[in-house]
Amino acid sequence: MAKIIILLIKDIKRNQCLCQSGYYYDEINLPCLPICGDQIIVDEEDCDDGNNDPFDGLYQCQFKCQDECQVCFKDKCYQFKDNYKLIEAIYSCIQICNDQQQLKMINAMIAMIINLMDVIFVNFNIAIILSILQFRKFLQM
Known part of the structure; x- marks a missing residue:
């Protein structure tokens, strides 16, 4: 020392x-x-x-490697925790989803899209109703 x-x-x-x-x-x-x-x-x-x-x-x-890394050397990860896959070109990882997880994610995305379509439909109907009311008001003048 x-x-x-x-x-x-x-x-x-x-x-x-x-x-x-x-x-x-x-x-x-x-x-x-x-x-x-x-x-x-x-x-x-x-x-x-x-x-x-x-x-x-x-x-x-x-x-420093990402948190999912188990074996890190000079910011490059060589081994990851379970359910993660190494992308060798960049020494990084992505989470591996099994079919059941992917199916749940797809179902959740479909539910979100349906909800969004409902919102768009309601907004469209409100816009039409407002346009009709404004047109009636214009005709009454």
Whole structure:
């Protein structure tokens, strides 16, 4: 551990460490720790994209795979949980649905479409009724 600390310290002035670029001084833990988010990749960081987005494959300066991944190496997933399928070209996964699940999803979509058609039909009828009422009002003038 002392060897790493010596390499990270750039200079000592007034009994305080001056850290190399990409590191900051931490009196509590270690003299110099990496600055995550400065877009400078140092030894302890896999990456540093300068943001805190946990869904872009990089988070807290470490590679990150999607939650369904069981074996992850440098943001590429090589094995997924059950009911997921690996898409090798992008090292990502999709959920596998069995026939029963797909049938339930299709039935739910059909029910939603029927409800939407009912709403459209009611709105169309209301528009016709309003048009007739406006036309009658126009004729009475």
